[in-house]
Amino acid sequence: MNNFQVFLESYGISFFYFKMILGFSFSFLITYLAIPTIIKISRRKNLMDEPGARSSHLRKIPNLGGIAVFFSLGVCAPIFAYELFDRYKFLFASFIILFFVGVMDDIMVLRAYKKLVAQILVSALMVIGSDVRIRSLFGVFGVYEINYFISVMFSLMTFIILINAFNLIDGIDGLAGSYTVVTSALFGISFYRLGSANDPLVVLCAIIIAASLGFLIYNLSNKRSTKIFMGDTGSMILGFLLAFTGISFIDIFIEKRNEVFYHLQAAPVIAVAILILPIIDTITVIITRLYHGKSVFSADKNHIHHKLLNLGLTHRRSTAYIITYFLLIIVVAYFLRHLDVNQLLMIIMAIGFLGAYLPIVLLKFKKRLK
Numbered sequence: 001m002n003n004f005q006v007f008l009e010s011y012g013i014s015f016f017y018f019k020m021i022l023g024f025s026f027s028f029l030i031t032y033l034a035i036p037t038i039i040k041i042s043r044r045k046n047l048m049d050e051p052g053a054r055s056s057h058l059r060k061i062p063n064l065g066g067i068a069v070f071f072s073l074g075v076c077a078p079i080f081a082y083e084l085f086d087r088y089k090f091l092f093a094s095f096i097i098l099f100f101v102g103v104m105d106d107i108m109v110l111r112a113y114k115k116l117v118a119q120i121l122v123s124a125l126m127v128i129g130s131d132v133r134i135r136s137l138f139g140v141f142g143v144y145e146i147n148y149f150i151s152v153m154f155s156l157m158t159f160i161i162l163i164n165a166f167n168l169i170d171g172i173d174g175l176a177g178s179y180t181v182v183t184s185a186l187f188g189i190s191f192y193r194l195g196s197a198n199d200p201l202v203v204l205c206a207i208i209i210a211a212s213l214g215f216l217i218y219n220l221s222n223k224r225s226t227k228i229f230m231g232d233t234g235s236m237i238l239g240f241l242l243a244f245t246g247i248s249f250i251d252i253f254i255e256k257r258n259e260v261f262y263h264l265q266a267a268p269v270i271a272v273a274i275l276i277l278p279i280i281d282t283i284t285v286i287i288t289r290l291y292h293g294k295s296v297f298s299a300d301k302n303h304i305h306h307k308l309l310n311l312g313l314t315h316r317r318s319t320a321y322i323i324t325y326f327l328l329i330i331v332v333a334y335f336l337r338h339l340d341v342n343q344l345l346m347i348i349m350a351i352g353f354l355g356a357y358l359p360i361v362l363l364k365f366k367k368r369l370k
Contacts (some may be wrong), residue, residue, distance in 0.1 A: 016199045020206050023080030027072045027207040031214030034068040040219070040229055049229055061227055063106050065215050066234025068095030070099045070210040073237065079087075080207065083200040088132060090125035091244075097122050098163075098240055102233030112297065115232075116160070122240065122304055123159035125153055132247055134158060135254050136264050139341050158289050159243045166239030167232060168285065172305045173315040176230060177216040178323050179277055180238050184208040186274050186330060187245045194252055201248055208241055219314065239278070246271045266337045269345045273333035280352040307359035311366065325355045 005015040039233055042048060049063035078085050085091055101118040104110055126132045133155040137143040146154065170176035188205030191198040218228045230238075253267045264270065272279065281304050288302045289295065308318035329351050336344055345353035 001072050001260070016196070016203075018070070019080045020203045023076050023203050024210040027076040027081075027210035028214045030072040030075060031068045031211045032217060034071055035065060035215065035228055036220050038062065038064050038067055038224070038242045041229075048265075049106075049231070052186075057161050059224065061224075061229055062108065063229040063231035064103070064233065065219065065228040066099075066102055066232070066237060067108070067182070067232060069211045069215055069234045070095070070102075070237055072210065072214065073207060073241075074099075076207045076211075076307045077204055081203040084204060087200075088130035090129040094122040094125050095237065095241065097125075098236045099243065100235060102231065102236045106231035106233055106306045107265040115236075119160050119163050120156070123163075126244065132244060132246055132251070133252055134268070136250075136268075138253075138268050140268055140345060155247065156186065160242040161242065161282070162246070162275065163236055163239040164280060164284040166242060167235040167305060169281055170230060170235040170344070171286055171303055172318055173227075174216060174220045174307065175305055175315075175322060176235060176238065177219055178319055179241070179326070180212040181209050181240055182217070182323060182326065182335065183211070183274055188251060191338045198252060201245065205243075210274040212238070221263070242275060246275050249274075264337065266333075266341050266344050269348060270333055270337060272345065273329055276329055276348065276352045277322065279303075280349075280350045280356050284353070284356045303305070304356050307363065310363055311359055322355075329355075348359045350354065 008015050008018055042064050047062065047064060048060035050060055078092060080349065087120050095117055101110065101115055105115060118181075133151045134146070135151055136145050148240070166176065176319070178182075184205040188209070191201040191205065200278050215228075215230060218226055219230070221227045250267050250271050253264055284304070285302050288298050289298060289300065290308070291333065304322060306320050308321055313321065329348060332351060333344065333348055339347075
C-alpha cells in the first residue's frame, strides 16, 4: 500500500473506485479527443478504407480509429491497472506489436502470413512468457486438467482464433465497439463479484469500455465528416484483450480457487457464451465457404451482419439485433450455469447457430413472398 493510497483511504475514499473512475474518465476523453485529429490527418493524407468485396460501405472512410483506442489503452491501463503489467510482464509488449502490425496493415495492407506471424508472437509472449493459459476444461468433453504442452497449444490457438474472429465481425457500424462494451462489462462484473484480488481486471475492463464508447460516438455518426472505422489496429488489440480477459476469467477458478466467493464448474462454457459472437460467426463462415468449394481465407459477404443487411436492415438495426440476441444467450447461460457443462455447451452453441442461420431462413422466405 503506497502513501497516496493510505492518504485516500484515510478519508474513506476507496483506492479501487478511485482508479476505476479516473481510468474510465481518462480513457473515454483520450479516445474522444484524439479521433478528430486522426480523421483530419487521414483525410489530408488519403489514409482511407476503400470499399471492397467484404465491405458494407460505399464511400471511402478513415480507418485509423484503432490508433485512438490504442493510445487510450496504452496510457490508462499501465497507470490505473498497473498491477496487471507487474503480473504479466509481456502484456505491454504485446500491445505494441499488435499496434505496429495493425497500423501497417491499415495503411499498406499486409499479407495475411505477416499478420499471422505477429499474432503467433504476441500469443506466445502471453501464453509462454506470462503464463496466461487455459489449464482445465472443467469436464467439457470429459477433459479436466490439461498437461502443459497441450495447454500451451490450445491457449495459443484460442488467442489467435479470437483475434482474427473479432476482426471478422468488424464489418458494420457499431458492431465491434458495442460488442466490446457489452463483453467487457460482463467480464468486469464477473471479476468484481469474484473478489478484490481481481480488481485490476475490473479496472482494465472499465478502461476498455470507455475507450470503445469514445470510439462509438464517431463510428455511429451520421455525418460523413466525423465517421471513422477502427481498422485492424483496433480490432486486433480489442480481440487480443477479449481473449486475455476470457482466459483470465477461466483461470481464476483454478489459480485463485480459495480467493473467490464461489466455484463455477461451467466457467469455460460461460466464457464461450460471452465470446459466442465471433466464435459462431467464424464457424458459420468457414462452413459456408467449404460448402461452396471456396478457400476459407477468401473474403465474402457471408457474415451474420451481411445477412441482416440483405434483409434490408440498417447498420444500426443489424447491430441492435445481434447484440440483443447475444444478450439472450448470456441470460440463458446465466440461468442454466449449474447444468452439466456439456449439456450447457450444446444449448449455447445451438442457440448461437440458430441466431446465425435465422437471417438466411428469413431471407429465403422473403424472396418466396415476392
